[in-house]
Amino acid sequence: xxxLLLVIKREYINKxxxxxxxxxxxxxxxxxxxxxxxxxxxxxxxxxSTKTIAxxxxxxxxxxxxxxxxxxxxxxxxxTALADAQKIVKEGNASGxxxxxxxxxxELSNAIEFFSEESPSFSLVEGLTDKLEKKxxxxxxxxxxxxxxxxxxxxVDVDITLENFAGEKTSKLGNVLKLVFxxxxxxxxxMFIIIYGNMIMRSVIEEKTNRxxxxxxxxxxxxxxxxxxxxxxxxxxxxxxxxxxxxGGLLLGMTSVIFDVNLVQxxxxxxxxxxxxxxxxxxxxxxxxxxxxxxxxxxxxxxxxGFIIYFLGGYLLYSSLYAAIGAAVDNETDTQxxxxxxxxPLMLGIYxxxxxxxxxxxxxxxxxxxxxxxxxPIVMLMRIPxxxxxWQIILSILILYLTFVFTVWFAAKIYRVGILMYGKKPSYKExxxxxxxx
Numbered sequence: 001x002x003x004l005l006l007v008i009k010r011e012y013i014n015k016x017x018x019x020x021x022x023x024x025x026x027x028x029x030x031x032x033x034x035x036x037x038x039x040x041x042x043x044x045x046x047x048x049s050t051k052t053i054a055x056x057x058x059x060x061x062x063x064x065x066x067x068x069x070x071x072x073x074x075x076x077x078x079x080t081a082l083a084d085a086q087k088i089v090k091e092g093n094a095s096g097x098x099x100x101x102x103x104x105x106x107e108l109s110n111a112i113e114f115f116s117e118e119s120p121s122f123s124l125v126e127g128l129t130d131k132l133e134k135k136x137x138x139x140x141x142x143x144x145x146x147x148x149x150x151x152x153x154x155x156v157d158v159d160i161t162l163e164n165f166a167g168e169k170t171s172k173l174g175n176v177l178k179l180v181f182x183x184x185x186x187x188x189x190x191m192f193i194i195i196y197g198n199m200i201m202r203s204v205i206e207e208k209t210n211r212x213x214x215x216x217x218x219x220x221x222x223x224x225x226x227x228x229x230x231x232x233x234x235x236x237x238x239x240x241x242x243x244x245x246x247x248g249g250l251l252l253g254m255t256s257v258i259f260d261v262n263l264v265q266x267x268x269x270x271x272x273x274x275x276x277x278x279x280x281x282x283x284x285x286x287x288x289x290x291x292x293x294x295x296x297x298x299x300x301x302x303x304x305x306g307f308i309i310y311f312l313g314g315y316l317l318y319s320s321l322y323a324a325i326g327a328a329v330d331n332e333t334d335t336q337x338x339x340x341x342x343x344x345p346l347m348l349g350i351y352x353x354x355x356x357x358x359x360x361x362x363x364x365x366x367x368x369x370x371x372x373x374x375x376x377p378i379v380m381l382m383r384i385p386x387x388x389x390x391w392q393i394i395l396s397i398l399i400l401y402l403t404f405v406f407t408v409w410f411a412a413k414i415y416r417v418g419i420l421m422y423g424k425k426p427s428y429k430e431x432x433x434x435x436x437x438x
Contacts, residue, residue: 003220007228008235011203015236025240029248037255051124054094056085058102065135072127086115096120098128105136105143175386177298179358182382185307186353189314189377190346196237196315197322197342200229201335204326208419222416226327227408230319298385306384306393313400314377317407318342324411327418328426328434349378361386371396373403410435 015021052073055066066074075094077085082099089097096116103111112132114120141148207216217225325338352375357366361383370380370388376396380388417434418426 004224004228007220007225008232011229011232012235015199015233016239021236021240025243026247029244029251032248033251033255036252051095052093053124053128054085054089054092054097055100056080056082056097057100059100059108060102061105061108061139062100062132062135065131072124089115090117095124100132105140108136174298178385181298181303181385182357183354185311185381186350186378189311189381190350192237192241192311193315193318193346194343196233197319199237200233200319201322201326202332203229203233204323204419205329205332205335208327209330217419222419223408223412225419226320226323226412226415229323230316234315234319299387303385307381309397310377310381310400313397313404317373317377317400317404318346320404320408320411324414324418327415328421328431329418330425334425345372345374346378349375353379353382357382362388367392371399373400376400 050071050073052075053066054075054077055062056077057063057066066076068074077088080088085097085099088094096114099113099115100108101111101113114125114128138148141151220228321342325335325342328338329335349369352365352369356363356369357379360366366379366383369375370383370392372379377400380393380396384393413435414431418431
C-alpha cells in the first residue's frame with residue numbers, strides 16, 4: 001500500500017509540474033473565454049444590423065401588413081413590374097425581394113417567391129412565412145364568413161402539470177433542465193475519459209521508452225504501478241478541471257465588465273426557441289425565475305451522488321484499458337489499432353443517450369444500455385434526472401464496479417507482460433497470449 005501511495009504522489013506531482021500541463025491549465029480557459037466573447041460580440045453585431053426587404057404585392061391581400069419592426073425594414077413597391085422590382089433590389093441596399101403574385105388565396109400558397117443575391121437566413125424565411133400564413137388564415141376565415149376575433153378569443157393555452165404518484169410535480173421546463181443536465185454530464189464524462197485516458201497511455205509509453213520502468217518495477221508491483229498512474233493522473237485531471245472552473249469564471253466576469261459583453265444573454269439566444277416551445281412564455285424574466293424554481297425541484301442530491309459514482313466508475317474502467325494499451329505498444333502510432341474498441345462504446349453511449357434516452361428514458365433500449373458497464377456511466381447519468389428505480393441504479397453500479405475489478409485484472413495481465421516487451425509490434429493474438437501467462 002505504501003508503494004501505491006508513493007506512485008500516486010509521484011504521478012500527481014510529475015503531472016502538475018509538467019510545463020505543458022501548467023500552460024494548458026491557464027491557456028484553455030483563456031481560449032474558451034476568448035471564443036465565447038467573440039461569439040457574443042458577433043451576435044451583438046448581428047442583432048444590431050438592420051435588414052431591408054422589398055415587397056411587391058400584386059394580390060393586394062397584404063396591404064398595410066408589412067410594417068417595419070425591430071431590425072427588419074420593409075420597402076413596399078407599388079405599380080412596379082417584377083423585372084423592374086428585381087433591378088431596383090439588385091442596385092439598391094435591400095437584402096431581398098418578396099414577390100406576391102395576383103391570384104386567389106389557394107393559388108398563393110405555392111406561388112409566393114423570395115428573390116435575393118445570397119441565400120436568406122432560416123429565421124428571416126420563417127418570419128416571413130409566419131406573417132403570410134397568419135394573414136392568409138384570417139382572410140380565409142373572412143371569405144367563409146367566420147369571425148376571426150371569436151376564434152382568437154376561443155384559443156386556450158394549456159400547460160399540463162406533470163406529477164408522479166408520490167406527489168412530486170414537474171413541468172416541461174423541468175424536463176428541459178433534466179435533458180440539459182443528462183447531456184452535459186454524459187458529454188463531460190466522455191471528454192474526461194478521452195483526454196485523461198490518453199494522458200495515462202502516453203505516460204506509460206514514455207516511461208517504457210526511457211526504460212525507467214525497468215528500475216521502478218524492481219521494487220513496485222506492476223498492478224500497483226498501473227493503479228498509481230490511474231489514480232495520480234485522475235487527481236491531476238480533477239485539479240486541472242477545478243482550476244479551469246476558477247480561472248474561467250474569473251475571466252468570464254472580467255470580460256463581461258471590461259468589454260461590456262453580455263455573455264449570458266448571448267448564450268440564452270440559442271436555446272430561446274427551445275425554451276419558448278417548452279413553456280409557451282415570451283417573458284424571459286419569467287423564464288429565468290421558472291428555471292431557478294425548477295432547478296430546486298430537481299433531485300439534486302441523487303444527481304450529484306449519481307454523477308460522482310458513475311463518473312469515477314466509468315473513468316477507472318476505461319483508464320485501466322488505456323494503461324494496458326500503453327504498456328502493450330512502443331509508440332503512439334501503434335496505439336491506433338487498439339483505440340477503436342475503446343472509443344466505440346463511448347460513442348455508442350452518447351448516441352443512445354441523445355437519440356433514445358431523451359425521447360424515452362424508460363424504454364427498453366435506454367434501460368438495457370444503462371446496465372451495460374461500458375455505456376452505463378453515460379446512459380444512466382442521462383436517465384437519472386427522469387427518475388430511475390433504486391434497484392436499477394444499485395444493480396447498474398454493481399455491474400459497473402464488478403466489471404471494473406475484472407477489467408483491472410485483465411489489464412494488469414497485459415500490463416505485467418507488455419511493460420517489459422520491446423521491439424515487437426503487438427497484435428490481438430499476441431496480447432491474448434500475454435493474458436494466459438501465469
